[in-house]
Amino acid sequence: MKRILWLVVISLCLFSLSSFAKPLPIEAFASIPDVRFVSLSPDGKKIASLVRVSTNELEGQVLTIRDIQTNKDIYPLQTDNQKFVILSLTWANNDVILIESKYPAIRRGVPTTETRLIKYSLSDNKTSSVFSNRSLSRFVDLPQLQASVIDYLDTDPNHILMQIQGLGSKPQYESVVKVSLKTGGIKTLQPARMHIGNWLTDRQHNVRIGIYRDDTTYRIYEQKGAGEDLRKLWEFEALAEDVIWPIGFDHDPNILYISAYHQGFKAIFKVNLTDPTLTKELVSHNENYDIEGWLVYSALKQKVIGLSTDIEGEYLFWDQDYIKLNNGLTTALPESHNVITQFSDDERRYIVYATGPIESGAYYFGNRDQKALYPIAYRYSQLPPEVLSQPQTVHYNARDGLAIEAFLTTPKDIVAKNLPTIIFPHGGPISYDSTTFDYWAQFLANRGYAVLQMNFRGSSGYGFNFMNSGLKNWGLEMQTDIEDGTHWLIEQGISDPKRVCIVGASYGGYAALMGVAITPDLYQCAISVAGVTDLEYLVKSSRRYDNSKIVKKQIGDNYDDLYQRSPISKVANINVPVLLIHGTKDRVVRVQHSEEMYDALKDLHKPVKYIELENGDHYLSSNEHRLTTFIAIEHFLATNLGVK
Numbered sequence: 001m002k003r004i005l006w007l008v009v010i011s012l013c014l015f016s017l018s019s020f021a022k023p024l025p026i027e028a029f030a031s032i033p034d035v036r037f038v039s040l041s042p043d044g045k046k047i048a049s050l051v052r053v054s055t056n057e058l059e060g061q062v063l064t065i066r067d068i069q070t071n072k073d074i075y076p077l078q079t080d081n082q083k084f085v086i087l088s089l090t091w092a093n094n095d096v097i098l099i100e101s102k103y104p105a106i107r108r109g110v111p112t113t114e115t116r117l118i119k120y121s122l123s124d125n126k127t128s129s130v131f132s133n134r135s136l137s138r139f140v141d142l143p144q145l146q147a148s149v150i151d152y153l154d155t156d157p158n159h160i161l162m163q164i165q166g167l168g169s170k171p172q173y174e175s176v177v178k179v180s181l182k183t184g185g186i187k188t189l190q191p192a193r194m195h196i197g198n199w200l201t202d203r204q205h206n207v208r209i210g211i212y213r214d215d216t217t218y219r220i221y222e223q224k225g226a227g228e229d230l231r232k233l234w235e236f237e238a239l240a241e242d243v244i245w246p247i248g249f250d251h252d253p254n255i256l257y258i259s260a261y262h263q264g265f266k267a268i269f270k271v272n273l274t275d276p277t278l279t280k281e282l283v284s285h286n287e288n289y290d291i292e293g294w295l296v297y298s299a300l301k302q303k304v305i306g307l308s309t310d311i312e313g314e315y316l317f318w319d320q321d322y323i324k325l326n327n328g329l330t331t332a333l334p335e336s337h338n339v340i341t342q343f344s345d346d347e348r349r350y351i352v353y354a355t356g357p358i359e360s361g362a363y364y365f366g367n368r369d370q371k372a373l374y375p376i377a378y379r380y381s382q383l384p385p386e387v388l389s390q391p392q393t394v395h396y397n398a399r400d401g402l403a404i405e406a407f408l409t410t411p412k413d414i415v416a417k418n419l420p421t422i423i424f425p426h427g428g429p430i431s432y433d434s435t436t437f438d439y440w441a442q443f444l445a446n447r448g449y450a451v452l453q454m455n456f457r458g459s460s461g462y463g464f465n466f467m468n469s470g471l472k473n474w475g476l477e478m479q480t481d482i483e484d485g486t487h488w489l490i491e492q493g494i495s496d497p498k499r500v501c502i503v504g505a506s507y508g509g510y511a512a513l514m515g516v517a518i519t520p521d522l523y524q525c526a527i528s529v530a531g532v533t534d535l536e537y538l539v540k541s542s543r544r545y546d547n548s549k550i551v552k553k554q555i556g557d558n559y560d561d562l563y564q565r566s567p568i569s570k571v572a573n574i575n576v577p578v579l580l581i582h583g584t585k586d587r588v589v590r591v592q593h594s595e596e597m598y599d600a601l602k603d604l605h606k607p608v609k610y611i612e613l614e615n616g617d618h619y620l621s622s623n624e625h626r627l628t629t630f631i632a633i634e635h636f637l638a639t640n641l642g643v644k
Contacts, residue, residue, distance in 0.1 A: 028382035029443035030630035032061070032081070032623045035377040037089040038363045039097075040351050042157075044344030045069060046122075047351075047365065047376065048089050048097050052623065053078075059623050061086065063099065063120070068365075076120050077127055081622045082615045087115070090149070093157035095123050096181050098130065100147040104585040104617065107144060113587045115147040117162070119181060130160075132184030139166035150176065151201045154299055154345075158182055161189065161207075163199050168192050174199060176207050176226065190226040202249040203297070209246050209256070213238075215549045220246060222256075222273060233278060238550045239471065241464045248295040251302040257283070257295055265463040266290035268307060283307070284316055290461050296322075296340075300347050308339060315339060325368070332373055335359065335385070337436070340366075351376075357435045358388040360442075380439065388412070389445040391435045396488040398457070398481045402469075405462075406454035406485055407433055408494070409441045419450040420499035420641045421489060423515070423523070425482050426453060427506030429470060430554075432461040444503075447634060448643050452489050456481035472556040474507075474535060475565035479514050486522060498524065499641045503633070505529040506589055506618065513567035513597070516574050525640040527579045527633060530589050530618050533597040535562035541590060571600045577607040579636045581629050583616020609636070 036050045051064045060080040066073050077099065079086055084103040092098050099118040106112065117130040129136075136142065143166040151161035158181050163174040168191050176190035176199050190199060190207045200209035207226040212219040216238040221230040234244045245259045247268070254273045259266055260280060267285035271278050284291055284307055293309035296317070306317035315338075317323045329338040329352060336354035343350045352364040352373070361379025366372070378384075391409040398404055410416040422444050426433045433453040441451045455462065458470015458478050470478050486502075489495040502523045504512040509531015516526040532538050536559045542551040556562055563569050578601060582594035591612070598610040611632050613625045620626040637643065 023446055023448075024382065024387060026443075026630055026634060027627065028380070029439050029446070030627045031380075032621070032626060033361070033379045034381045035363065035379055036061075037086070038341070038351055038353070038376060039089045039091055040342045040344055040349065040365075041091045041094050042345045043094050044346070044349030045094075046091075048091065049363075049377065050086055050089060051377075054623070063089070063097075065097070065122070074122075074125075076125070077118070084116075085617065085621045087147075090152070092119070092152060092160055092181055096121050098149065098160075102147075104587055104615075105144075111585075111587050111590065112144055115145045117147040117149070128184070130162075130179055130181070130184060131186065135179075135184055135186045138186070140168075140171040141166045148174075150199055151205050153205055155205070161201060161205065165192070170194060173197065193230070196221070200246055200248070202253040203251050203302075204253055206253070208249070208253070211246070216553055218243070220244060233273075239468070239553060241468075247293075248297070248304070250297075250304045257304065259292060261464055263287075264465060266292055268293075284309075288462075290463060298322075298343075298347065299345070329366075329373075333364075336362070355379075355437055357391050357437065358385040360384075360388070360437050360439070383439075383442070387446075388437075388442050391438075391441065393435060396485055398477070398484045400477070402457060402477075402481070404454055404456065404481055404485065406452055407435055407441075408489075409438075409445045409451040409453075410494070411445050411448050411450070414448075416450060416494050418496045419494060420448060420637075420643050421450045421452065421486075421495035421501070422637070423482065423486050423489075423500065423502040423512075424451050424453045425456065425502075425504050425508045425511040426459070427504070427508045428460070429456075429458050429474075429478065429507040430460050430467060431507075432459045443630060444637075447637070449637070449641075450489070450494055452485055454482060454485045456485075471554055474510065474555060474562075475514050475518075479511060479518065482511055482515065483519055483522065499643075501525040501527065501637060501641055503527040503529075504531065507532060509589075510567065513574075513578070514565075514570075516576050516578065517567050517570035518573070520573050520575050523576060525577045525579070525636070526574075527581070527636060528594070528597075529581045529620075529629060530583065530586055531567075531580070531593065532589055533566060533568045533593040535566045537593070538589070568597055568600055571597070571604055571606065574601065574606055577636070577640050578609070579632065580608065580610045581613065581632065582610075583613040583618065583620075583625065585615050586618045588618035 034052050038049045048065045050061045052061050062075045063077040084101045087100040090098045097120045102113050102115045105114045119130045120127045148163045149160050150163050153159050160179050163176050167175045170192040173192035175192045177186040177188050179186050195212045195214045196210040198211040199207050202208045210221040219235045220233045222233050223230050236242045241261050247257050257270045262285050268283045269280040291309050293307050295304050296306040298305045305319040305322050333354050336356040336359040338354045341351045341353050348368045350366045354362045360383040363376040365374045365376050389409050389412045391407050394406050394408050432455050444451045456478050490497045500523050502512040502515040509528030512526045512528050516523050542548045580594045582591045584591050601608040616625045
């Protein structure tokens with residue numbers, strides 16, 4: 001078999017490692033990935049992917065489909081990542097690829113993110129909506145979200161099951177419809193039920209589980225089949241310790257796998273639904289970290305064979321055939337975390353995604369019959385392991401004694417002493433950082449900075465108590481955890497105390513601005529990318545969304561207090577240079593946060609610069625916007641920290 005590589009990627013890989021003695025080109029870090037969403041057809045004969053292109057005609061991405069046997073490509077779809085962004089690629093059958101996309105819109109005066117499902121048929125060479133016009137005319141109200149596939153029917157490859165609002169007598173809730181991939185016609189299988197927003201099928205494709213939410217109360221219901229009587233399995237409050245989330249069925253339609261807390265940490269259990277007590281049988285847990293992920297199911301063996309976890313992309317197999325395969329991958333690729341993202345139907349061919357602390361991402365095609373592994377493409381082709389900095393895990397104690405895990409990345413081949421430093425708290429804030437490849441941290445380290453990323457209280461992954469301690473804690477101990485990490489790095493002699501900048505995006509942008517507002521002598525500058533500046537406005541602007549009460553439970557509802565814990569209330573305290581960057585079509589943190597912060601700083605003659613990204617979203621999805629952002633950050637840091 002020939003080695004499978006896209007020429008657009010090869011051309012970017014022809015470099016001399018000696019050329020990286022100096023800082024790498026900013027485009028190496030600031031471009032969207034060269035290749036994403038590599039997907040294998042069910043027969044294992046074709047590979048689809050999303051490939052970045054940069055030409056006079058298009059700056060964006062193209063859908064590429066390669067025939068493995070002929071090495072011929074077709075390019076049926078392209079996007080500039082501003083009109084719409086592609087979120088995923090999935091083969092529905094050997095002829096049809098489903099393309100999930102999103103775009104910004106406004107509904108009844110409320111900014112929204114719309115999703116759509118597009119299908120491309122190889123035999124027809126045609127791209128169209130998965131729904132026909134006739135099907136769309138059946139909706140009482142055209143739904144905002146139109147891309148949620150809940151079941152790919154292996155016994156009926158010409159149909160899929162989707163959940164969608166807008167149908168029947170309860171159009172505000174989700175129905176389950178069977179969609180024809182040939183005609184775009186729909187048939188309702190599961191009518192919408194009051195307050196049920198998600199449905200789950202079993203391996204026989206019956207609609208079995210309904211997830212109910214009313215304000216902050218959740219219930220998990222089970223039924224024998226679509227439209228039948230519901231049985232309540234569990235009830236709990238959002239963000240509580242007794243939460244139980246279904247994640248999928250085994251081949252036995254009575255065996256349901258769930259995520260729940262075990263000794264304070266999230267773990268995986270299975271439950272026999274015929275057991276009146278619903279006893280939870282522990283399947284997988286970790287004594288120090290939450291385990292979350294999704295089931296790995298073998299349709300060939302008709303059983304769950306393992307679990308793909310969020311812990312460094314680890315695979316936990318309990319079937320010997322797959323343990324052997326996984327061990328072989330570890331032997332072949334010992335320096336990376338290797339995830340089998342997909343098998344062909346006969347499970348003889350598969351796709352592997354390899355990543356790690358200094359592996360920016362590589363895709364491989366595996367052939368079990370040939371006992372061979374072929375490289376397909378590199379996610380960031382200008383960032384091979386040889387040029388990246390190895391992050392290290394460090395620990396420090398917050399002022400109240402709480403242990404904080406953090407990750408330190410320093411410039412390659414430079415002694416980590418008295419370095420200019422970037423304090424880089426993550427977004428979320430119920431999220432986390434790890435040692436896996438981070439293009440922001442690697443870019444900053446390549447420019448000569450030490451970078452500290454800490455999982456402050458409220459971060460996910462460290463159990464219920466750690467996460468819960470961050471509720472309604474914005475600007476309080478969550479903030480001092482970050483401050484304590486800065487002091488720790490200075491005490492270790494790693495950071496030059498006169499050259500420290502705090503940088504962040506989303507919640508991290510909030511933390512950056514709060515850092516220079518409440519500790520004005522600690523940092524020499526701050527950068528906020530799509531950051532929250534007004535907590536009162538953030539909570540109030542959620543009122544027209546159905547998760548508003550969960551937002552209040554997470555952030556708070558005392559508006560006077562929230563305002564006082566907002567950077568915009570403390571602009572008088574900020575005396576160091578500030579850089580604000582925000583997209584005009586951000587649907588997660590509205591652009592008004594940065595606009596109003598800029599005006600407030602400017603009115604007080606504070607040193608501030610504001611860059612507004614026209615049509616930009618929350619995630620720097622556009623290559624142009626990402627490059628603009630990184631160029632501005634590089635110049636701002638060099639100016640204010642004195643690094644050339």
